[in-house]
Amino acid sequence: MKTPRFLLPVATAGVLALSLSACAGGGGGGTSGDGSDAEANLDSRGPITYVQGKDNSNVVRPLIEKWNAAHPDEKVTFKEQTDNADQQHDDLVQNFQAKNADYDVASVDVVWTAEFAAKGWLQPLKDKMAIDTKGMLEPTIEAGSYKGTLYAAPVSSDGGILYYRKDLVPTPPKTWDEMMGMCSIAKQNNMGCYAGQFKQYEGLTVNASEAINSAGGSVLDKDGKPNLNTPEAEAGLNNLVKAFKDGNIPAEAITYQEEESRRAFQDGKLLFLRNWPYVYNLATTEGSSKVKDVLGMAALPGKDGPGASSLGGHSAAVSVYSDHKATSLDFVKFLVQEEQQKFFATQGSLAPVLGDLYQDQELVAKLPYLPVLKTSIENAVPRPVTPFYPAVTKAIQDNAYAALKGEKPAKDALSDMQKSIETAGAGS
Ligand code: GLC
Secondary structure, eight states, X not given: OOOOOOOOOOGGGHHHHHHHHXXXXXXXXXXXXXXXXXXTTTTOOSOEEEEESOOTTSOHHXXXXXXXXXXXXXXXXXXXXXXXXXXXXXXXXXXHHTTOTTOOEEEEEXXXXXXXXXXXXXXXXXXXXOXXXXXXXXXXXXXXXXXXXXXXXEEEEEOOEEEEETTTOSSOOSBHHHXXXXXXXXXXXXXEEEEOXXXXXXXXXXXXXXXXXXXXXXXXXXXXXXXXXXXXXHHHHXXXXXXXXXXXXXXXXXXXXXXXXXXXXXXXXXXXXEEOTHHHHHHXXXXXXXXXXSEEEEOOBBSSSBOOOBOEEEEEEEBTTOSOHHHHHHHHHHHHSHHHHHHHHHHXXXXXXXXXXXXXXXXXXXXXXXXXXXXXXXXXXXXXXXXXXXXXXXXXXXHHHHHHXXXXXXXXXXXXXXXXXXXXXXXX
């Protein structure tokens, strides 16, 4: 599997990197202050709290019940956040800054690992706190690591999927142009053609990056430098801009997060939808779903063939401020066990992190899309890996949004994106 170079803070990131390493202390990166928080409470057991974004697929509660039944003195309480990735991030930041001992185990989006680890908020998962990563997909391990140390245990991966209406489109499009060509079918059926997530939040960074990568461009070059002033990047962003302009993406999609776009598709209002694998479960089981028997799943469309998804997913990390780290670690280990991974897959259609499960006959029989999903994850492009990610994603979101709203030509939006990423201190 190819391992792209990630964006890392280096030389010209000077001031920011320096102030950051000063607060990260001790040269190792990831120890807090003098490192004492990371040394404390390693053997301590007792009740803990697990913090995660909205449990759209209702898989967390049953697992916590199972855990609690077996661990009456080490019960887990579920703190459920909203369904917006940026709000989840900000909530974690506030509670880590406040050294809140009640945020024992947190679900960490793949794009937050570097920032949280560099700030010293996550317990390094090594030595006494080590977990077994054998059999996990390599990109998921990398996504939970920072500077070679694992800080967050991979729990679920995520790769973008093109959902389509099998009844109306017998063969899914392989390229963006082919898909746009099929929008006449949507018109004939009085429905919107395509949507993804275009609200100004992390989902837009995902979708804009996919548009750029799928058109042959790249957000970062192979040395990890921003690479947005290219005709390919412009063509990619313009695919979305044009589709908004001509109505192939319905105007209301500018307000869509994952859930709004899922509902539109499930209500029969869209021919094509870009979303994560969790949609499969809800779209095939919810009583109100109009697409139950006509749900197709394919790779995202690209320029001359399949496109490139952004790599998504979540890992579980132990807070350095947890009072009960032995329990926290055991709960993390429980989440990544094969049994729980299978439950996530069969009940919530979440993407397993254990590679073998994609070949598991019982699972593949139940979830026939697993091979498509594995390909999506293997070819997925990570978003920039940097402790300065909040500024980087803001640069992408703000400028992509302005382009989609028609407030800036794609070319200017990309050149502003490039400049802002460089200013974020991560662009050298
Ligand atoms: C999904 C992905 C995550 C991404 C988010 C954006 O939850 O797993 O990586 O950042 O969507 O909305």
